[in-house]
Amino acid sequence: MPTDNAASRVLGTGFYVPPKVVTNDDLSERMDTSDEWIRQRSGIEERRFSGPEDTPAAMAEKASRAAIADAGLEPGDIDTILVASLSPEHFFPGTACFLQDRLGLPGTACMDIRNQCTGLLYSLATADAFVRTEQSRHVLVVGTEVHSTGLDFSNEGRDVSVLFGDGAAALIIGPSSDPTRGFLGHCLHADGRGAKHLWVPSPGSSIFPFRAPPDMFEDRSVYPQMNGRAVFKHACTHVPAVIKETLEKTGYGLDDIDLLVPHQANMRINEMIAKQLGFPAEKVVHNIQRYGNTTAASIGIALHEAKADGRISEGSLVMLAAFGSGFTWAASLMRF
Numbered sequence: 126m127p128t129d130n131a132a133s134r135v136l137g138t139g140f141y142v143p144p145k146v147v148t149n150d151d152l153s154e155r156m157d158t159s160d161e162w163i164r165q166r167s168g169i170e171e172r173r174f175s176g177p178e179d180t181p182a183a184m185a186e187k188a189s190r191a192a193i194a195d196a197g198l199e200p201g202d203i204d205t206i207l208v209a210s211l212s213p214e215h216f217f218p219g220t221a222c223f224l225q226d227r228l229g230l231p232g233t234a235c236m237d238i239r240n241q242c243t244g245l246l247y248s249l250a251t252a253d254a255f256v257r258t259e260q261s262r263h264v265l266v267v268g269t270e271v272h273s274t275g276l277d278f279s280n281e282g283r284d285v286s287v288l289f290g291d292g293a294a295a296l297i298i299g300p301s302s303d304p305t306r307g308f309l310g311h312c313l314h315a316d317g318r319g320a321k322h323l324w325v326p327s328p329g330s331s332i333f334p335f336r337a338p339p340d341m342f343e344d345r346s347v348y349p350q351m352n353g354r355a356v357f358k359h360a361c362t363h364v365p366a367v368i369k370e371t372l373e374k375t376g377y378g379l380d381d382i383d384l385l386v387p388h389q390a391n392m393r394i395n396e397m398i399a400k401q402l403g404f405p406a407e408k409v410v411h412n413i414q415r416y417g418n419t420t421a422a423s424i425g426i427a428l429h430e431a432k433a434d435g436r437i438s439e440g441s442l443v444m445l446a447a448f449g450s451g452f453t454w455a456a457s458l459m460r461f
């Protein structure tokens with residue numbers, strides 16, 4: 126039996142992707158790869174790369190203004206800003222502070238959540254808790270990533286660099302007066318034993334005597350390193366499990382879900398997750414073809430597009446699920 130106790134809900138959504146489209150053929154001019162290899166292994170056809178004006182905070186601002194308008198609010202109604210990003214504006218302070226300045230909201234609480242591909246779900250769970258406990262009233266949650274300035278476009282980095290794209294998504298979380306509408310439950314997990322299966326070694330404050338070692342370009346430690354097979358296995362094992370756990374926690378069944386909005390890392394992974402669950406393929410949202418993996422932004426962009434094209438409407442039961450570097454994995458169930 127469902128045990129609905131929603132205290133907060135999504136009041137508005139928005140997203141922004143930079144205008145520059147980079148196709149698989151464009152990448153094959155820079156490294157030894159092909160449209161066929163990329164499509165077959167990941168489902169990706171193209172992604173967006175930002176220019177100098179589209180920094181993580183600049184894209185976050187555009188996505189945020191769209192989400193605030195979608196919620197029928199003004200920027201001044203926001204009292205808390207949570208930003209998820211693995212590609213922050215700077216080493217410090219957090220991107221949320223840069224975004225707050227752009228939005229002209231001095232005094233609002235700002236927090237960065239460093240959880241890579243599950244960053245948006247960890248942020249939504251935090252926002253839900255803040256609203257539930259009346260710590261906050263209107264929380265702006267943003268996922269924003271500029272991957273393109275940090276990827277290795279040589280042959281050595283081709284397994285990673287073909288997968289990622291740039292973009293930002295924003296959601297406004299606020300009070301729900303109806304316990305059946307809004308966030309019904311979240312399950313968050315991590316296993317640091319997998320930290321080095323998907324990571325960027327340099328720069329880092331663990332490195333002595335200087336956190337940005339001069340040879341980090343030569344030894345390629347400045348670029349993301351990925352054990353693709355371990356990540357694939359982690360996703361296919363933990364995502365079905367965390368979806369089932371969230372259903373059990375909330376008292377819902379698989380058949381009740383109207384739409385599954387998974388993290389967009391690889392279409393093959395999401396197909397495998399649906400197959401393992403016995404969940405209908407047509408109820409799974411995919412947009413990785415157009416954007417690649419935008420990490421903390423991916424679920425927000427997919428959710429917004431599913432709303433815009435009518436796949437999500439008032440009353441829809443929507444499961445969000447993500448996995449990624451950390452390792453981390455998470456799911457959230459909500460009724461729109």
Ligand SMILES: CC(C)(COP(=O)(O)OP(=O)(O)OC[C@H]1O[C@@H](n2cnc3c(N)ncnc32)[C@H](O)[C@@H]1OP(=O)(O)O)[C@@H](O)C(=O)NCCC(=O)NCCS
Nearest residue numbers: 157158159162166242283284287353354356357390391449
């Ligand atoms: C990365 C991934 C697509 C690779 O697929 P795979 O089937 O495991 O491929 P392999 O690693 O076995 O590589 C197969 C071959 O393709 C080559 N290859 C790797 N990247 C390539 C590219 N971009 N273009 C062409 N060939 C490539 C490899 O060098 C290897 O060649 P070899 O057989 O001569 O050694 C897959 O492991 C994956 O999707 N993992 C999860 C990644 C992910 O989701 N990351 C983000 C998580 S948030």
